[in-house]
Amino acid sequence: xxxxxxxxxxxxxxxxxxxxxxxxxxxxxxxxxxxxxxxxxxxxxxxxxxxxxxxxxxxxxxxxxxxxxxxxxxxxxxxxxxxxxxxxxxxxxxxxxxxxxxxxxxxxxxxxxxxxxxxxxxxxxxxxxxxxxxxxxxx
Amino acid sequence: xxxxxxxxxxxxxxxxxxxxxxxxxxxxxxxxxxxxxxxxxxxxxxxxxxxxxxxxxxxxxxxxxxxxxxxxxxxxxxxxxxxxxxxxxxxxxxxxxxxxxxxxxxxxxxxxxxxxxxxxxxxxxxxxxxxxxxxxxxx
Amino acid sequence: xxxxxxxxxxxxxxxxxxxxxxxxxxxxxxxxxxxxxxxxxxxxxxxxxxxxxxxxxxxxxxxxxxxxxxxxxxxxxxxxxxxxxxxxxxxxxxxxxxxxxxxxxxxxxxxxxxxxxxxxxxxxxxxxxxxxxxxxxxx
Amino acid sequence: xxxxxxxxxxxxxxxxxxxxxxxxxxxxxxxxxxxxxxxxxxxxxxxxxxxxxxxxxxxxxxxxxxxxxxxxxxxxxxxxxxxxxxxxxxxxxxxxxxxxxxxxxxxxxxxxxxxxxxxxxxxxxxxxxxxxxxxxxxx
Numbered sequence: 001x002x003x004x005x006x007x008x009x010x011x012x013x014x015x016x017x018x019x020x021x022x023x024x025x026x027x028x029x030x031x032x033x034x035x036x037x038x039x040x041x042x043x044x045x046x047x048x049x050x051x052x053x054x055x056x057x058x059x060x061x062x063x064x065x066x067x068x069x070x071x072x073x074x075x076x077x078x079x080x081x082x083x084x085x086x087x088x089x090x091x092x093x094x095x096x097x098x099x100x101x102x103x104x105x106x107x108x109x110x111x112x113x114x115x116x117x118x119x120x121x122x123x124x125x126x127x128x129x130x131x132x133x134x135x136x137x138x139x
Numbered sequence: 140x141x142x143x144x145x146x147x148x149x150x151x152x153x154x155x156x157x158x159x160x161x162x163x164x165x166x167x168x169x170x171x172x173x174x175x176x177x178x179x180x181x182x183x184x185x186x187x188x189x190x191x192x193x194x195x196x197x198x199x200x201x202x203x204x205x206x207x208x209x210x211x212x213x214x215x216x217x218x219x220x221x222x223x224x225x226x227x228x229x230x231x232x233x234x235x236x237x238x239x240x241x242x243x244x245x246x247x248x249x250x251x252x253x254x255x256x257x258x259x260x261x262x263x264x265x266x267x268x269x270x271x272x273x274x275x276x277x278x
Numbered sequence: 279x280x281x282x283x284x285x286x287x288x289x290x291x292x293x294x295x296x297x298x299x300x301x302x303x304x305x306x307x308x309x310x311x312x313x314x315x316x317x318x319x320x321x322x323x324x325x326x327x328x329x330x331x332x333x334x335x336x337x338x339x340x341x342x343x344x345x346x347x348x349x350x351x352x353x354x355x356x357x358x359x360x361x362x363x364x365x366x367x368x369x370x371x372x373x374x375x376x377x378x379x380x381x382x383x384x385x386x387x388x389x390x391x392x393x394x395x396x397x398x399x400x401x402x403x404x405x406x407x408x409x410x411x412x413x414x415x416x417x
Numbered sequence: 418x419x420x421x422x423x424x425x426x427x428x429x430x431x432x433x434x435x436x437x438x439x440x441x442x443x444x445x446x447x448x449x450x451x452x453x454x455x456x457x458x459x460x461x462x463x464x465x466x467x468x469x470x471x472x473x474x475x476x477x478x479x480x481x482x483x484x485x486x487x488x489x490x491x492x493x494x495x496x497x498x499x500x501x502x503x504x505x506x507x508x509x510x511x512x513x514x515x516x517x518x519x520x521x522x523x524x525x526x527x528x529x530x531x532x533x534x535x536x537x538x539x540x541x542x543x544x545x546x547x548x549x550x551x552x553x554x555x556x
Contacts, residue, residue, distance in 0.1 A: 017463060046290070058486070062483075065477065073322055158397055
């Protein structure tokens with residue numbers, strides 16, 4: 001059983017002239033599922049911490065394999081699983097389905113970072129309050 | 140004669156399942172033309188000023204009338220004219236053409252703002268160095 | 279009372295470096311509300327008709343006035359009203375709110391079209407089964 | 418030396434509230450480079466063939482690794498190389514640079530397909546006139 005499932009209606013503007021969801025939008029869908037997962041714990045993906053620092057989760061790597069096209073108005077189910085909890089990073093897998101039809105599978109590796117005032121990002125250990133929630137969600 | 144002309148190749152991901160450029164992308168194209176116009180003077184649309192403040196140009200209003208569809212791979216010409224220079228705001232018109240075919244016309248009203256550290260925007264008089272350049276561009 | 283209200287969570291990828299929803303996305307939000315309105319009657323925005331023709335609703339004109347910025351994770355309420363039912367066209371207004379805060383207002387004029395096999399669009403009278411539903415929704 | 422290099426200006430609407438290019442846009446940039454590569458041979462990515470069939474290139478898999486953020490107004494150089502020519506598929510690699518700074522690397526696997534009138538895609542052998550051009554481009 002997936003740790004988290006997110007439903008996403010395919011919007012008209014997600015399609016392209018081939019009549020299907022443009023492949024780049026699957027990465028947006030993954031992110032939306034990830035953020036809904038964070039939201040389920042009361043977290044935002046970019047969040048001011050109690051000490052005033054800003055913590056975000058930039059991507060290290062993302063991939064997606066496309067098995068069957070998705071169409072306008074489809075209601076996609078996106079199953080999210082955390083596949084690896086590193087000290088500073090999280091890896092997640094995503095399975096996209098429309099009913100019984102497998103649409104795509106994706107992976108996202110993201111690293112916990114402090115946003116510096118100069119616009120730079122520095123990787124940090126995942127703060128305890130994130131870690132607790134993300135671990136308690138394990139089956 | 141337009142004050143500034145910007146060429147924009149229609150990308151595949153700009154189209155939708157109706158086989159034409161999705162209407163929301165015309166607003167992005169207007170913005171790209173506006174930013175190319177600013178860039179022609181050495182300005183960025185969000186720019187740290189000599190005194191350390193950040194100046195940007197949020198939108199007050201935008202509209203577009205669509206006359207003929209645009210297609211993948213079209214090379215659009217976008218003609219920009221400043222239609223009104225206010226103390227704090229700029230209004231611009233845009234004409235989209237593909238060769239002799241008129242595709243669309245748009246308008247954009249934008250206001251000069253200081254970005255406050257709290258994330259708010261406060262409208263300001265258009266700084267002199269912007270005003271000079273934007274005025275010298277008049278025919 | 280609005281004829282139809284649609285809720286839309288602001289996604290991270292809807293924001294820009296100014297920290298707010300990019301203005302072009304408001305046009306996508308309007309369209310999503312319009313399509314949810316159509317969906318509430320069992321209609322798709324591009325739909326094969328019983329006689330095999332394809333009917334769509336390309337845009338004639340769209341405008342939006344921006345009053346207050348919208349931010350990541352905001353839950354926007356979008357109120358849709360039909361402001362004019364023409365023989366071949368529909369005009370709609372949109373009010374964007376976050377709680378009591380008015381964010382933006384927009385208008386969309388769309389025309390009922392048959393998609394021809396050559397990729398062209400020809401405006402047609404709004405078919406009766408659309409008209410009935412869209413009229414019965416009036417207060 | 419790369420087989421093909423494409424320059425892409427980062428647009429304002431490509432950024433997100435973290436102040437950097439949103440990761441999903443790198444997949445659009447890859448596609449734009451790919452299409453510019455096709456265009457350099459006179460090909461469109463969706464093209465009616467002499468026999469009336471429509472040939473397109475849907476994606477099988479795409480991945481991207483992000484090394485350094487890209488910012489508004491950056492002029493990115495995107496180097497494209499064909500890494501594998503299959504009978505029915507093409508695999509390409511992409512290197513994103515801003516001057517000497519390596520921004521990201523990506524891969525795209527795409528399969529040559531005939532678009533059927535029912536909206537389905539069937540994989541086909543890459544037609545000879547594509548193959549000739551794509552092969553003559555090898556160093």
